[in-house]
Structures are given as structure tokens and as C-alpha cells.
Amino acid sequence: MQPVSDVPPVGCPKRMVFGPCGGVRDDGRCELDEHPCVFLDEPLVRWPDPPVQPMTPSTLLDRAAYAPVVLADLSVTPFDPASVRRVVGVLAPVSDGLLVGEHANRPDFPPTMFAAEVIAAGGRVWTTLACRDRNRVVLEQELAGLAAVGVDGVLCVTGDGRGASVRPGVTQVFDLDGIRLAALAAGMGLPVAVPEAPEAPPVDLRPARVAQKQRAGAQVCVLNHASSPARVAAFVAAARAAGATLPFVAGVAVYTDEPSARVLQRFPGLHLDGAVVGQVLSAPDPRAAGIAAAVAEARALLAIPGVVGVNLSGTGSSGGVDDGAQVKAEVATQLRGMT
Numbered sequence: 001m002q003p004v005s006d007v008p009p010v011g012c013p014k015r016m017v018f019g020p021c022g023g024v025r026d027d028g029r030c031e032l033d034e035h036p037c038v039f040l041d042e043p044l045v046r047w048p049d050p051p052v053q054p055m056t057p058s059t060l061l062d063r064a065a066y067a068p069v070v071l072a073d074l075s076v077t078p079f080d081p082a083s084v085r086r087v088v089g090v091l092a093p094v095s096d097g098l099l100v101g102e103h104a105n106r107p108d109f110p111p112t113m114f115a116a117e118v119i120a121a122g123g124r125v126w127t128t129l130a131c132r133d134r135n136r137v138v139l140e141q142e143l144a145g146l147a148a149v150g151v152d153g154v155l156c157v158t159g160d161g162r163g164a165s166v167r168p169g170v171t172q173v174f175d176l177d178g179i180r181l182a183a184l185a186a187g188m189g190l191p192v193a194v195p196e197a198p199e200a201p202p203v204d205l206r207p208a209r210v211a212q213k214q215r216a217g218a219q220v221c222v223l224n225h226a227s228s229p230a231r232v233a234a235f236v237a238a239a240r241a242a243g244a245t246l247p248f249v250a251g252v253a254v255y256t257d258e259p260s261a262r263v264l265q266r267f268p269g270l271h272l273d274g275a276v277v278g279q280v281l282s283a284p285d286p287r288a289a290g291i292a293a294a295v296a297e298a299r300a301l302l303a304i305p306g307v308v309g310v311n312l313s314g315t316g317s318s319g320g321v322d323d324g325a326q327v328k329a330e331v332a333t334q335l336r337g338m339t
Contacts, residue, residue: 010038011030011033011035011038012039013032013033013161013174014032014131014132014158014159015175016039016158016174017045017177017180018045018180018209018212019037019039019177020037020039020040020200020201020202020205021158021177021178022195022196022197022224022268023161023197023200023268023269024040024202024268025201025268026200026201028202031160031161031268037201037202039202039205040201041202044205044208045212046212047183047213049216050215051214051216051217052183052187052216052217053186053217056147056189056190056191058153058191059124060096060097060191060220060309061191061219061220064096064308065308068302068308068310068335069097069309069310070094070095070097070309070312070332070335071096071097071098071099071222071249071310072091072095072097072311072312072332073099073101073254073312073313073314073315073328074087074088074098074099074101074123074125075087075101075316075321075324076321077321078106078107078108078109079109081117083321083322084114084118084121085117085121086322086325087321087322088123089121090325090326091325091328091329091332092123094329094332094333094336095124095312095332096309097124097125097152097153098118098123098124098125098126099125099128099155099222100114100115100126100127100128101128102128102129102130102132102160104132104159104161104163104166104167105162105166105167110142111127111129111145112142112149114127115127115146119149119150119151124152126151126152126153126154126155126193127146127151127154127155128155128157129143129146129156129181129185130158130159130160131158131173131174131175131176131177131181132158132162132172132174133159133173134173134175135173135175136175136176139175139176139181139184140184143184143188143190144188147188147189147190152191153190153191153192154192154193155193155194156178156181156182156185156192156193157194157195158174158176158178159174159178160267178194178195178213179194179212179213179216180216182194182217182218183216185217186219187217191219191220192218192219192220193218193219193220193222194210194218194220194221194222195221195222195223196209196210196221196222196224196235197224198224198226198231198235199226199227199231199269199271200224200269207238207239207242207244208239208242208243210242211239211243214245214246218246219246220246220247220249220308221244221246221248221249222248222249222251222311223235223250223251223311224251224269224270225271225272225313226250226251226271227271228273229250229297229300229304232250232304232307233304236248236304236306236307237305239306240306247306247308248304248306248307249308249311250304250307250309250310250311251310251311251313252297252298252301252312252313252331253272253313253314254294254312254314254324255277255290255314255317256280256287256289256290256291256316257286257290257317257319259318260290260314260315260316260318261280261281263314263315264313264314265277276297279293287317287327290327291327291334294312295331295335298331298335302335310335312331312332316328
């Protein structure tokens with residue numbers, strides 16, 4: 001591994017220093033351009049500074065020390081506080097945390113305001129904060145705001161790239177990448193999660209990348225979808241061998257129809273088990289089959305040493321956010337019956 005500079009490599013559209021991002025395509029192409037990712041075939045960039053230890057406790061991480069935890073994606077109608085209240089009312093009682101995402105094509109309330117709405121509705125919120133649409137000053141403001149409203153933690157990501165056809169004319173900032181944002185958040189005392197994509201190229205460098213994210217202040221790693229629990233197990237073991245000691249929360253694909261499955265399959269770096277998808281969609285009752293498949297995947301993932309929880313990821317259903325919340329709540333309810 002090589003020491004870091006503040007100068008991004010030439011050719012990275014996200015201006016990353018600590019790449020590669022999780023969006024590298026299976027053939028090694030950049031998520032945003034046709035050239036190969038500039039971090040392929042290069043040594044992993046090492047975090048140069050001493051680790052930063054956040055001081056603020058986290059309900060999710062405290063519980064994860066003695067029991068499996070369930071984190072659920074919070075899918076709501078944008079700019080609709082009533083939708084937030086309804087969905088939180090369904091998911092909060094059966095989950096240990098709610099993960100607010102960031103979408104390139106579907107903006108919503110600012111992160112601090114969104115988090116405040118979730119907390120007021122009774123949810124324990126983990127907020128995804130992306131570098132795509134905010135310069136460093138705004139990221140610092142949002143981190144301070146999230147700390148002030150009392151989020152349980154922050155998932156620090158570089159951010160999916162916005163395609164040329166998605167809101168053309170809107171700029172993409174990328175003052176920071178996810179690892180530098182994680183260090184900034186940890187330095188402000190926030191519990192910090194980071195993502196990783198076990199099956200995105202370069203696959204061989206990604207376990208050691210988790211160790212560098214931990215050095216930057218990460219306390220937990222949330223894994224993108226992988227094609228099988230066996231692949232997740234191999235990745236976690238490799239990360240441990242590379243020096244990572246933090247716990248892992250593994251992604252569970254929750255879908256009950258073709259549109260909700262397609263949402264999870266369209267992003268580079270994410271992989272689903274195609275055989276399981278086919279079985280769910282061809283079942284006489286795809287809803288029941290999708291719930292059963294998610295529960296089975298979650299149980300297999302929770303059996304992996306180092307995996308302390310699962311993230312119920314996706315919309316759950318194409319029938320709207322309320323129906324999707326009911327699907328994820330059923331999965332969570334069955335999983336919490338394990339503990």
C-alpha cells in the first residue's frame with residue numbers, strides 16, 4: 001500500500017483519493033465513463049493518520065455487541081412528512097435502526113431535516129450522507145446538524161454517479177470521497193458506518209480497503225448485496241486477515257415482484273442470486289416467496305462470524321412505500337423472533 005496525497009488521480013470523475021468506489025462495473029469500467037477505473041491495477045491507498053475514535057454511543061452498535069441487529073432501508077414519498085410518519089410507524093417497532101438513503105434521481109428533504117422527522121416519529125435513524133451533491137462546507141454543516149438532532153449514526157459514502165440523462169445540467173461536486181467524509185464525521189463525534197461492495201472490481205483489494213476505512217474512523221461496515229452468503233463469508237474473512245476488526249452489517253435483498261427486484265439489480269457493484277430471483281418471481285405467491293427468501297438470506301448471513309446484523313435493502317414492493325414497509329416489517333419480525 002502507498003501513502004496518500006490530497007491530489008486525486010487523473011481521470012477519476014468522482015475525484016476520489018481513496019478509491020475505488022463501489023460502482024466499478026463488472027468489466028472494470030468506470031461508473032461514469034467508458035474508460036477503466038483508474039484505481040484498477042494500482043496499490044491500495046493507505047490512510048495516513050492515526051485512527052479517530054468517535055465518542056457518541058450508538059443504540060444499534062451497542063445492541064450488536066450481544067444480539068443480531070436489523071437495519072431497514074427507509075423508503076418514503078419524497079418531501080412528505082406524513083409518509084415518513086406512516087413508514088416509521090411500521091418499521092421502527094421491529095427494527096434496530098432505519099437507514100435513510102440518498103438518490104441521484106429522487107431528491108428529498110435535507111439530511112438534518114429528514115433525520116429530525118424520523119426521530120420525531122419514533123425512529124432510530126442512520127443517515128446516509130453523500131459527497132456527490134455537497135461541497136465540504138455543506139457536508140460539515142450537515143454533520144453538525146445530524147449530531148445536534150441526535151442521529152444514531154451516519155453512513156458516509158462517496159455517492160452514486162448521476163447519469164447524463166438524470167437531471168442534466170445539475171453539477172456533481174465530490175469535494176471529498178467517502179473515507180475522508182468518514183474521518184470528518186468521526187472527528188465530530190458521530191458513530192460512523194461505511195459501505196463496501198464485496199464483488200465489485202478490484203475484488204482482491206476491497207477487504208484491505210475496509211481496514212483503511214476503519215483507520216479513518218469507521219465503526220461498522222455495511223455491505224452491498226453479494227451473490228451468495230458464501231461470498232460474503234469469504235469477504236469478511238479476508239477483511240479480518242487484512243486487519244479489519246469492525247463488525248459487518250450485510251445487505252439483504254427484499255423484493256416481491258419484478259420491479260422491486262430490478263431496482264436492486266440496476267446498480268453496478270451489486271449482485272443478487274439470479275436463481276433465487278427467478279424462484280421468487282415465478283412462485284404462485286411472489287410476495288410470500290420474496291419474504292421467505294429474504295428471511296433465509298438474512299439467517300445465512302447472520303451465521304457468518306463477524307456479521308452482527310443485516311440491512312433490509314430495497315423497496316420491498318412496487319405497490320408503494322407503505323406496502324414496501326409492510327413487507328420489510330414482516331421480514332424483520334421473523335428475524336427478531338430469532339433473538
